[in-house]
Amino acid sequence: MSGFEALGLACCVFQTISFTRETANVCKAIYQGQKTPDSMLEENATAMIQAADEVKASCRLVSTPEEKSLANIAEKCAEAAKNLETEVQKITKLHKKGDFPSAMRARARSLWKKREIEELDDTLHRYTGTMQTLLINQICSQSKALELRQRQDFVKLDQKLQSFIANIAAGRTNMEDLLQIEGNLTREHITVEATRAVKSVEAHVTKETQERELKAATENQRERLLGSLRFQEMNQRRNETTDPENATFKRIFQENDSTTNLGETTESRYDTDEDNTDEDYTDKIDVVWQHFVDWLRSGEGLFWVQGKPGSGKSTLVRYIIDDEATQTLLNQWHSGTRIISHFFWKIGTPMQNNIKGLFCSLLYQLLQDNEKLISFLIHTFPLIQSKNYPYDWSDGDLERVLLTALEANEVAQPVCIFIDGLDEYNGDDGDHGLMDTIQRLIKSDKVKLCVASRPEPRLLNRLNKVPYLKLQDLTEPEMRDHIRKAFDRSVQNGNPSVEELDVLAGRLLAKAEGVFLWVRLALQTVVRGIENGDSGVELVTRLMQLPNDLEDLYADMWKRLNQDQPLYRESAATYFQLIIGTGREEYFVPDRDDDDDVQPSIPLLTSLYIACATQPTLQKTMLPMSVDTNFKGQLRELCRKTENEIRTRCAGLVEITAPEPWLRGKLPDEENPMWELLNSVKFIHRTAHDFLVDTEQGKRILSHAKFSRSEMYFQTMKGALCWIQLVSEAFETYYDVSEVLEALAKAFKLQDKYKSSSHRAMELLSVTQSFYEKGLLDLFDVQWPRAPFLVHLLETDPTLFALVEQSIDATVATDILRGVTWSFLSKTDEPRELVANLVSIGADPVAISPRAVGALGIFTGTLRKNAIWKLLDEFLFRQWSPRSSSVTARRATEAAAAMLEQCPVFDNWGLLEPFELESNSRVGSYSQNGARGRYFRSATAVFLVLEANTSFLLKHVLDSLSTPDRTELKSVVQQLESRVTNPAARVFSVLFGPGSGQGSWFRVVNQSPFQNITASIFSYAPRLNKNLDSRQQFQGWRLGPCKLEQGGFDWSHEVRKLPKSGHNPPTFRALRAAAELYGSESGFDPGSAREHDAEAF
Structure with missing residues (x-):
């Protein structure tokens, strides 16, 4: 050492x-x-x-x-x-x-x-x-x-x-x-x-925290934007088309498979052992198909797939989208081309056949896996961060964002769009508006678009110069194969002979003219003859008697089955009416405890619903909500009987199928026996629906129904209420009361139109109220405590409310006045008259609610409110909305005047809705994202909770009036200004960093640093001088840590379970549409003008 x-x-x-x-x-x-x-x-x-x-x-x-x-x-x-x-x-x-x-x-x-x-x-x-x-x-x-x-x-x-x-x-x-x-x-x-070491660790932790917060904020923005575009039926039409694996486009698929490899021979997954295809005909198919392949590889602009009704256009479009060969061909046009699609559906929900549904669907698919594009759009259009649902968007805003997303050079991918069913579009702007939109979509050289439709004259005028293919020119080989297999299953003992069957097959193909649905229906008649032992000549005769046109074929099918059986005609026509009147399936999604992306969904048009809607005795038993277990056990047999009648009496125009796997999610039969009663009921094809609704023959068929127009609508309402009771109890969930009340309002209008007895409508109103009070009906914009049922009735239809207004007392009137929302009052032409009527009954505008009132969420139950405070507070809160206008201040002034006429004392202090100090130094209002449970834009956000007196809020409303309104309401303004005494407001508490749903609360000890902020919040163009999106900006300010309750929030009440993301029940939109159909002079006439009362329940 x-x-x-x-x-x-x-x-x-x-x-x-x-x-x-x-x-x-x-x-x-x-x-x-x-x-x-x-x-x-x-x-x-x-x-x-x-x-x-x-x-x-x-x-x-x-x-x-x-x-x-x-x-x-x-x-x-x-x-x-x-x-x-x-x-x-x-x-x-x-x-x-x-x-x-x-x-x-x-x-x-x-x-x-x-x-x-x-x-x-x-x-x-x-x-x-x-x-x-x-x-x-x-x-x-x-x-x-x-x-x-x-x-x-x-x-x-x-x-x-x-x-x-x-x-x-x-x-x-x-x-x-x-x-x-x-x-x-x-x-x-x-x-x-x-x-x-500490500095190094702190720097690392700070960086990690910032990155984590940024990632959380970005993810929150992404999910919120995508959630505002998503709607329940977005993929329904695509999923319900025939699976390409079971389709009859084998020759087309062979050509696509071989062409993909640039001349290399590959074995198609659709090859068959036997090929009966004429070589010259397949050469013709190859030429037709090659046009589309060339367009995928190098073409631009539009391509049109046209086909007759029932020829399989939607199936072909679905195959093209799903097949890997399509992507390979498009990559030769532009590497990395993205495929997106939309399927219009005439008999679907509004979002399935209007322009908003198209924009939401395409934009959702574009953004789903593209975070850079989402960030770019949020930066370009800041207001899109305020969107929560599809109906928060205007069509114009959606189109501007979509076009920007398609044309953004730095972040946008090349895109190929497929749109099926142009002829099924039902937008207000008609076909011309849709075609103009399509032309705007393909302006970018990085976008091409393939459309599919029937060759209707209104579309031919706009598409006659674009490349196209006719689907009926491509399907004969596959139809021939389908016919051969049907014969093989039916022929016994060599009768008829092979030669006779060849002749028969040729005649079928000739009469079908490329429409596979016609072949499928006609084969039912031919096969029945084979099974009956008809000779070859008799079979040809039977076939030649069938009409060539699908509509005529439907009429013939009906004639053969029901011509001499009045009972069959009546019940079949009634089933047709219910299916047409209810519309395409609406979906009820039970609330579940897991977070699976695929939620089980229940179609409204089921054998259970049909049974409930056509059986008055069943309605009489169920709607009082006194159904016992033994009776529920009889429902299975009743549904089976209904299904059997549909199969035997509807001439093959209606089919019954078990719920698709994609609808049921992961909920098996044995887990809930209710699924056995929920088989879907629907027309075999859109052409069957069109035959009944649009042709004279179809209207004559519907005239045999046993219910008149208004009776039919009441039957659909009763059936839907029975259905709600059973399904809600089985899946432990509830249904949107506003949708039911809107449908009920239509029922009352039909009652007035046809001068029918009002007792049926009043009975429905009574049943609806009992469903609400027992929890089967609720409102998805959850409040606690729940608003009285009559509040929802008033806001849905004031005319309907007037029928029961005289029967309410002062206590109920006070609850209604306190429960009416500002969103309703702000749209009411005469808010002063409405409020004055309630006050005249005895409503007290300053009576404080017995419990805290507020939207369920992190800011639940801000305070116990009275009606005047709630009105002024909500006006202030809604003023930050982009849709706010000067007319809202006028209506708030009129409503406040009506409330204060009978109130000698009204001033008190209370807490306001929280305000967010945004990252761009602007002050914005706190907003809650409904059922999705996302409440904040950023994990580093700062929220201020203010307290004010009523005079301050009233003065703010008066200051917001426009000059013309102040002049016109001069006497009212003077009266209210005299009631304003010592207006004041101050910051009560501060919440930092609530992005995770928690945050840290602080009570304000010293008000002086906040005075400028308070003034800025209540200016018309609020903008702070400092960026307050950080805790550092508050260093040196006197803030005392506090608990949530000390921050001004009441958590003492029982919080109910919030609905989950994707909890989108069936709506009564289809029933409201049915009311318009039943009440339309141009609609079908389901029978004579008889108006007898159905059996009361």
């Missing part, structure tokens, strides 16, 4: 002795009852162990007797340090704050441990004397220290050892001085290193 190494070991021993004695003294002080900071004990113990570890490492290199003596002392010091560390751990544990039993054990322990610590200190003192003798006489005298300082490698020593040698060279050889000097130097070194 060199001189430096021996001195290094001595230096480490001194450090160990120094820190061990200091730690021992701290321990002794604790045992003597002195209050010593925990940090001091822990810091000394840490330094002591570090020094002891260095001693152990140095002891391995000793060689001389002097060094061995030094190493012996060093090991004893290290052992003493280790024993003391164990004692420190016990002390720390026993003196834990708030742990009374441990403190008592620590007191008892101190009585006998104090002596041990004193003995340890004496031992360390003896080691100090031994070290001084060894150091001066044997290891390093002053002269030797001077010599070592002159060596060239002195500067390479660590700072502690250099200082140690320098002190000895300077004559400081007293051990106590050396111990103190070494302790200070070591402590400074540890402090520097610790500070550096």
